[in-house]
Amino acid sequence: MRILVTGGCGFIGSNFIRFALNQNPSDVLINFDKLTYAGNPANLADVEKAHSGDRYFFCRGDIADRSEVLAVLEEYRPDAVINFAAESHVDRSIHNAMPFVTTNIVGTQTLLEACLAAGVERFVQISTDEVYGSLGPTGKFSEQTPLDPRSPYSASKASADFLTAAFYHTHAFPALITRCSNNYGPYQFPEKLIPFMFRQAANNQPLPVYGDGLNVRDWIHVEDHCRGVWLALTKGRPGAVYNFGGDAERSNIEVVKRILQIMDKPETLIRYVKDRPGHDRRYAMDFSLAARELGFSPVHAFESGLAETIHWYQNNPEWLDSIVSGAYLEFIKQWYAKDQRL
Numbered sequence: 001m002r003i004l005v006t007g008g009c010g011f012i013g014s015n016f017i018r019f020a021l022n023q024n025p026s027d028v029l030i031n032f033d034k035l036t037y038a039g040n041p042a043n044l045a046d047v048e049k050a051h052s053g054d055r056y057f058f059c060r061g062d063i064a065d066r067s068e069v070l071a072v073l074e075e076y077r078p079d080a081v082i083n084f085a086a087e088s089h090v091d092r093s094i095h096n097a098m099p100f101v102t103t104n105i106v107g108t109q110t111l112l113e114a115c116l117a118a119g120v121e122r123f124v125q126i127s128t129d130e131v132y133g134s135l136g137p138t139g140k141f142s143e144q145t146p147l148d149p150r151s152p153y154s155a156s157k158a159s160a161d162f163l164t165a166a167f168y169h170t171h172a173f174p175a176l177i178t179r180c181s182n183n184y185g186p187y188q189f190p191e192k193l194i195p196f197m198f199r200q201a202a203n204n205q206p207l208p209v210y211g212d213g214l215n216v217r218d219w220i221h222v223e224d225h226c227r228g229v230w231l232a233l234t235k236g237r238p239g240a241v242y243n244f245g246g247d248a249e250r251s252n253i254e255v256v257k258r259i260l261q262i263m264d265k266p267e268t269l270i271r272y273v274k275d276r277p278g279h280d281r282r283y284a285m286d287f288s289l290a291a292r293e294l295g296f297s298p299v300h301a302f303e304s305g306l307a308e309t310i311h312w313y314q315n316n317p318e319w320l321d322s323i324v325s326g327a328y329l330e331f332i333k334q335w336y337a338k339d340q341r342l
């Protein structure tokens with residue numbers, strides 16, 4: 001199978017390409033990525049070395065640019081397309097939503113149109129639990145939960161989901177959607193909670209916990225998410241939506257304290273700061289449909305997975321240095337200075 005992955009130089013896309021190359025030896029992976037601030041070719045340096053020009057091809061391009069998308073489809077003629085490409089950080093969407101509309105909505109529509117015209121046989125739209133909104137203290141999101149996105153990021157992802165579903169219903173385009181909870185693992189961009197807190201602690205800088213620190217996320221190891229996407233690609237029903245979760249609900253403060261413990265750093269580094277506007281309180285995923293239809297279940301336990309992840313960041317300082325650009329530092333400075341977060 002020839003599989004085109006968009007956003008393959010990001011956190012989950014790069015882990016997915018590595019995962020997929022270890023499945024069927026005859027499969028070929030094409031990575032189409034714009035290389036935004038979050039896209040880092042170094043995430044795939046090992047893959048590039050082992051498979052470039054043979055089972056792995058990189059093509060720089062923008063999913064919102066019709067001619068670039070048509071060109072990559074024409075050149076590589078993939079059987080399947082998996083759309084990981086996105087603006088993915090909620091805080092950035094609060095700061096400036098327009099890139100989220102351009103990539104997540106216009107980009108997905110552009111990709112869908114081109115893939116339909118090219119006769120792509122399977123399309124997987126990578127979505128998020130955030131499209132369902134926010135939970136109270138009990139209950140879980142199922143695929144039947146009405147969409148109720150509350151940040152510009154999740155609103156743009158929900159729009160992409162609706163467009164994908166519309167292509168299935170209107171054009172019988174063989175698309176399906178996967179929705180996953182918070183990922184952690186190697187190669188995550190250091191604006192997200194776990195690598196950001198790691199970097200702050202490593203530099204003995206304050207760890208800014210939003211609000212009361214009791215917001216809950218359901219953490220899944222990125223490798224478990226990749227396995228879910230692979231199962232959806234190879235066994236999923238066109239038109240279906242599949243939830244994936246890690247069965248690991250933790251409050252933010254629990255996660256931050258655990259990171260400090262693993263790093264042997266003091267809890268006095270923690271600062272409770274002004275909350276994220278519109279901060280969703282709790283996410284939890286019912287993934288029984290994926291368990292039943294795809295045989296999905298997460299295998300990584302959160303505590304050991306988190307320790308391994310922190311050790312990976314400790315052992316790869318050059319990776320962290322390579323991804324920390326001027327543009328990234330400028331955003332971090334502006335965001336955390338706002339409302340005296342830091």
Ligand code: NAD
Pocket residue numbers: 006007008009010011012013032033034035036037038039040061062063064083084085086087088089103107126127128129157179180181182183184189
């Ligand atoms: P990321 O920010 O680490 O990577 C995004 C990648 O997309 C980067 O390589 C970037 O260069 C590329 N990209 C951005 N705009 C592009 C464009 N217009 N054209 C082509 N490439 C473009 O994101 P991530 O955390 O790996 O998330 C990947 C996908 O998974 C996203 O769709 C996100 O919504 C979804 N998701 C993420 C999580 C999570 O916890 N990180 C959970 C559920 C779903």
Ligand code: DAU
Pocket residue numbers: 088089090091127128129130180181182183191192193194196208209210211215216217252276283
């Ligand atoms: O749930 C899936 C989503 O998870 C994905 O769709 C998004 O792409 C991904 O970014 C992630 O969104 P979150 O907003 O949950 O992730 P983030 O790492 O930004 O924050 C996790 C929690 O930690 C959240 O409740 C906010 C809190 N937080 C985050 C940062 C960066 C803090 O308290 N302090 C911080 O400095």
